[in-house]
Amino acid sequence: MEHTPRIAEKLLQDIWRTQNFTSKLKTFEGEELTVIDPGELNYENAGPDFINARIKIGNFLFSGDIEIDKDYNNWKSHGHNINAKHNKVILHACLTNLHNQFYVYSKDGRRITSICIKPFIDQSLLGNINPDLNVVNEASFIKCNFYADLIDFETKKKFLAKLGIDRFNRKSQKYLQRLKELAYLKSLSINEPVIKYQMHPNFENKQFQSNDFMDRELWEQLFYEIIFEALGYSKNKNEMIKLSQYANVKFLKKLGKGPETNKLFESALLNISGLVPKDKDEKVNGEFGYINELKNDWNKIVPIYDGETMFESEWQFLKLRPQNFPTLRIAGGSRIVYDILYNNLIGLISKKISEIYNFDVLTKSIRSLFIVKSRGFWKNHFVFKQKSNIEIKYLVGISRADEIMINVVLPFFSLYFEIFNRRELSKKILKIYSNYYQSSENKIVSEVADSLEVSDLLKKSIYAQGVLELFRNFCSKKKCEECEIGKIVFN
Numbered sequence: 001m002e003h004t005p006r007i008a009e010k011l012l013q014d015i016w017r018t019q020n021f022t023s024k025l026k027t028f029e030g031e032e033l034t035v036i037d038p039g040e041l042n043y044e045n046a047g048p049d050f051i052n053a054r055i056k057i058g059n060f061l062f063s064g065d066i067e068i069d070k071d072y073n074n075w076k077s078h079g080h081n082i083n084a085k086h087n088k089v090i091l092h093a094c095l096t097n098l099h100n101q102f103y104v105y106s107k108d109g110r111r112i113t114s115i116c117i118k119p120f121i122d123q124s125l126l127g128n129i130n131p132d133l134n135v136v137n138e139a140s141f142i143k144c145n146f147y148a149d150l151i152d153f154e155t156k157k158k159f160l161a162k163l164g165i166d167r168f169n170r171k172s173q174k175y176l177q178r179l180k181e182l183a184y185l186k187s188l189s190i191n192e193p194v195i196k197y198q199m200h201p202n203f204e205n206k207q208f209q210s211n212d213f214m215d216r217e218l219w220e221q222l223f224y225e226i227i228f229e230a231l232g233y234s235k236n237k238n239e240m241i242k243l244s245q246y247a248n249v250k251f252l253k254k255l256g257k258g259p260e261t262n263k264l265f266e267s268a269l270l271n272i273s274g275l276v277p278k279d280k281d282e283k284v285n286g287e288f289g290y291i292n293e294l295k296n297d298w299n300k301i302v303p304i305y306d307g308e309t310m311f312e313s314e315w316q317f318l319k320l321r322p323q324n325f326p327t328l329r330i331a332g333g334s335r336i337v338y339d340i341l342y343n344n345l346i347g348l349i350s351k352k353i354s355e356i357y358n359f360d361v362l363t364k365s366i367r368s369l370f371i372v373k374s375r376g377f378w379k380n381h382f383v384f385k386q387k388s389n390i391e392i393k394y395l396v397g398i399s400r401a402d403e404i405m406i407n408v409v410l411p412f413f414s415l416y417f418e419i420f421n422r423r424e425l426s427k428k429i430l431k432i433y434s435n436y437y438q439s440s441e442n443k444i445v446s447e448v449a450d451s452l453e454v455s456d457l458l459k460k461s462i463y464a465q466g467v468l469e470l471f472r473n474f475c476s477k478k479k480c481e482e483c484e485i486g487k488i489v490f491n
Contacts (some may be wrong), residue, residue: 010447012068012095012117013049017041020118027113028102031058033091040067040319042443045192047085055091057113064090070450072097072114075104077455078446082107093117142475144489145451151488156454159484160466161434167469168433168462172409172418175222179415180208184216210419219346220249223412224337227370230404231329231396235316239273239326240333246307247272249341255303257342266334267297273330276312277384290377321399322382332372332395345369346416353413353425359432366409370401402440406433406461436461444471452485 015021025033039053048065055062065088067080072094077359080086084107088408091103092114103111148156184206213219225244232240248270250462255264270276276294315326322328338343338384349366356362372395410433417426438461445467449455470483480486 006060012070012093015117016050016066016068016093016123016238020122021117021118022122022210025038025115025117025120027057027115028100033115036061047083048080048089048423051088053090062090062160064088066090066295067092069094071095072099072101072116073350074392084108084430091115091475091481095121100374103179108456110284113326128255142448142451142471143478143480144485147489148452151485153454155488156452156485157457158459158468160454160463162466164462164466165430165434167412167465168430171407172415175226175412175415176419179218179222182221183208183212183215186215186218187351208420213419217249220340221415223340223346223408224249226408226412227336227340227404228333230408231333231400232326233320233324233329235320235324236329238280239310239314240329243273243310243330244337246310248307249304249337251305251307252341255301260339261342262335263293264297264301265338266331268301268305269334270294270327271301272305272307272309273315273326274312275315275327275330275384282429284386302329317383322388323392323394325382327383328374328378328392328395331378335372336370336396339369347388349409349413350416353428353465359435363405363436367398367401367405370396370404370409372396381491399440405458406436406438406440406465410436434460434462438464442468444468448475 019035019038025035027033034056036054036056037052038118039050042049049068050066053064053066055066061181065086067075067086067089069078069092072092074094075081075092080089081104087106087108087110089112091105092112093155094114094116095118097116100116101114104114105111176242183230221244225241228244229237232238252265252268255261255268271294276298277291288339317325323372336345349369352362352365374392374395378395379392382388382392410429410430414426414429417423417429437459442464445464446455448471449458449464449467453466454463454467458467470485472478472484476484479488
């Protein structure tokens with residue numbers, strides 16, 4: 001049997017992106033395949049490897065997405081056949097296809113051509129690794145990619161679980177540090193935007209006690225900030241944090257509580273973000289009526305707002321899925337912060353954690369609190385002044401709610417219960433985290449796990465977070481000698 005070296009999908013992606021093939025591509029049926037445009041690399045968590053590609057098979061032109069896999073069987077083993085995000089795939093390209101199978105099938109039942117690209121690749125690219133194990137081609141995803149099968153599964157599992165806990169604890173400590181900052185600033189009656197440099201030495205030397213954190217508004221502000229950070233995803237998280245600090249809870253409470261409050265929150269946040277169009281004399285009716293409403297509301301709000309505003313240019317839209325556009329996230333976030341301030345969201349979650357003993361029921365119950373359905377203008381707009389051709393069902397969907405649950409809610413409440421000496425509930429949080437089954441996906445996590453041959457562990461958050469911790473703090477920094485896996489492989 002011909003041996004195929006272990007190879008990271010990253011290298012296959014690079015080969016596809018550069019079209020570094022030794023001869024013209026052909027399908028198993030002998031038809032010539034011409035790549036007109038290889039597409040754009042998809043940087044998002046899930047979905048195909050390349051989007052907006054154009055190819056020609058025989059006499060037929062196709063436009064859509066490209067999925068790159070190491071083996072034909074990965075199409076099913078990775079769940080692409082049941083993932084609607086792969087419904088626009090026009091070509092499945094894999095390194096190996098043992099039985100020369102012509103097609104794969106999408107979730108909606110469409111037949112997709114599958115080609116084996118190994119015969120069209122310079123074989124030196126596949127074996128580009130130094131025999132002494134110290135030098136790996138830069139295109140390889142992680143340095144031990146070729147040797148992960150040398151480590152037994154239980155060793156990898158135990159190490160990833162430890163890293164998952166480390167990551168969780170670091171988040172809690174990060175939130176504690178921010179809580180201390182908020183308490184210190186409040187004690188000095190200083191507004192956030194004034195402090196743009198490191199904290200005063202008195203802060204670093206201060207010994208905080210649980211009594212310093214009794215003010216409910218501190219927890220509301222912290223929860224608000226870290227939820228907005230999660231809603232911003234990697235591209236806009238800093239901007240979302242800044243927005244939550246500009247339009248802080250103290251200011252939002254000045255807008256009062258009434259039937260229009262939710263609408264005023266949305267208007268305040270969108271206007272302070274700088275995303276509301278500045279054009280004058282927009283149409284009063286039709287799709288621009290909402291923009292005028294935001295401006296009219298803002299005119300009422302301005303007299304009580306003494307903070308800064310942001311610029312549209314600060315926000316990233318490029319290479320984001322429309323569902324992740326900051327316009328939608330801010331609109332959805334405004335309703336979550338309303339629940340924090342006026343529906344006692346923190347107290348409600350605390351009560352659920354205390355009273356619900358079935359972990360599955362508990363996690364689904366809490367997660368549902370962060371799923372925000374779209375309404376009004378945002379049911380058919382991803383951005384201002386451009387109507388969408390599709391209906392938008394959610395401002396915050398289940399995948400993002402999952403991320404909020406894992407990265408915000410659980411470490412936040414672990415800290416909350418620790419500070420107020422409710423240790424049993426803090427331990428319960430850790431058990432929930434250790435057994436949480438997530439539905440969200442992360443492309444980096446999937447690829448690293450595949451390289452390490454631990455993909456089956458990713459259903460549980462503790463391992464998915466452990467893989468992320470491994471990549472960010474060891475693999476990407478080349479700290480192999482400090483990694484438990486690296487110590488075994490390279491010694």
